[in-house]
Amino acid sequence: MTSQTFSVLKKAVAGDRVAVLSPAFAAPAIATDVHEQAMRRLSETTGLVPVEYPTTRQLGASPQARAVDITAAFADPSIRAVLATIGGNDQITVIRHLDAAVIAANPKPFLGYSDNTNLHNFLWGLGVPSYYGGSTQVHLGAGPHIDDLHLLSLRAALLDGGSIELTDPGESEDYGVPWTDARALTEFGSREATAPWMWSGPRKVVEGPSWGGCLEVIDQIALADRMPSVADLAGAILLFETSEELPPADDVVGWVRALGERGILEAVAGVLVARPPVSRLGEPVPSADDRARLRAEQSDAMTGQINAYNPDAVVCVGVPFGHTRPQWVLPHGGLIRLDGSTGTVTADYG
Secondary structure, eight states: OOOOOOOOOOOOOTTOEEEEEOSSOOGGGTOHHHHHHHHHHHHHHHOOEEEEOTTTTOTTOOHHHHHHHHHHHHHOTTEEEEEESOOOSOGGGTGGGSOHHHHHHSOOOEEEOGGGHHHHHHHHHTTOOEEEBOOIIIIISSSSSOOHHHHHHHHIIIIIOOEEEOOOOSEEBSOOSOTTSGGGGTOOOOOEEOOOOEEESOSSEEEEEEEEEEHHHHHHHHHTTOOOOTGGGTTOEEEEEOOTTOOOHHHHHHHHHHHHHHTHHHHOSEEEEEOOOOOOTTSOOOOHHHHHHHHHHHHHHHHHHHHHHOTTOEEEEEESOSSSBSOOOEEESSEEEEETTTTEEEEEOO
16 A cells, blocks of 8 residues: 555635635636636635736746745635645646745645646655646536536535535536637537546556646656656556647647556556547547547557556546546545446545
8 A cells, every 4th residue: 555644634614714825827817707607606706815926827827936825825814725726737746945944844635737737746745645637617617507416526625524425527628618619608618428437457457646637747746857756656547638739649648658657557447538639629529430449549548558558557547637627636645446346436526
């Protein structure tokens, strides 16, 4: 079992303050109406009070300035959680400027995905659990309402706790209406029916603390020499997803195979793989057959490498987390249970 230990995080209550930060890209600066709607919905559905920091709406804020805001949010005892507005592509430059001692001494929930994999990994190393998922800009502010399963897991992470069996919403979109279009406030993107989750490995139950995130970012974390030790990941449940950059299956094979060579795949108990996006905003949408083929290619790339290095790992592919909507917010450092005999996934929100 993993040698890493984690703090127990206190849940918020209605009326508490939560920080809303842009640790990577400051999306609220270019889509203010979507951001403002997100802040209203966050307050209305949770009773929490969103608090913005200087760089929340500041395009091009320096890594140092963003790190100051992150550290300040953790240090402030009146802030009960930290939510990211969205991801980005340069958060790796922020991590070195964080005050690890301050953050470790003031653990609290952090929610985000994509480039925020950097911050999740940083918190993991401090023994601070977090929640992988949540983008105020994408999942709270855009569209006619918050998706039910997203709100359920958001509230579980911030307020309610408990164990939840993950379900499939039956529909999914890769992206929404462009934020420059007024319809972004009232309409979802183009949604299609989902496919059943795919399982591989033995038909048994495994449970462990989760670690992972966006594979493209994990690759950067490895190059920056910031990965957890193999011992820390022993018995863990890996979370793997890919971004709207739509990496080809050959790239996925290379990333997952490298994790196998590092000894990580052999050490873990199971792997949860997200439903990947296969279409990109502003480009022609592939046909239904091509979309299915692209998802199958990525699934085969993941499971092929995992099974080669650890045939005893329980693997579930297709769960809606990461770069998709509706989206589950999942524990990162908290317990996830994969039941290969019943085909169920359960997440513990503390």
